[in-house]
Amino acid sequence: MQKVILVTGLLIMIAGLLWPWLSRLPLGRLPGDLVFGSGNTRIHIPLTTMLLVSVLVSLLLWLWRR
Template identity: 40%
Template sequence: MTEFSKLFIVLGVLFLLIGGITALLGKLPGDLTFKKGNVTFYFPIMTSIVVSVILSLLFYLFNKFR
């Protein structure tokens, strides 16, 4: 198995984990939603921060034990 295929497997597992966490948590308290008439703007700032921290930790651990 090449390094490239291992990377795709790890990324697939990460996307599954992030998707599951997002489905369980739904909207976090720091996410912004603006509604005006029939237009809705949703900016998931807190969700983005949480996902960024989780990915940073996972990639750090992946590189440390590689």
């Protein structure tokens, strides 16, 4: 369990350091991501982004287990 927490912390730290470049990726603005807005309220549902991230994480975990 300690390794999982350590690796998760390192990944979050790396993502934070790389955020200026990661924010330029079109994740969250892909076709299929839903945005509803009215007045001052905006609801963002990133369906396509969630599916893409899920597939990538599943592929990485599958490769790691082999």
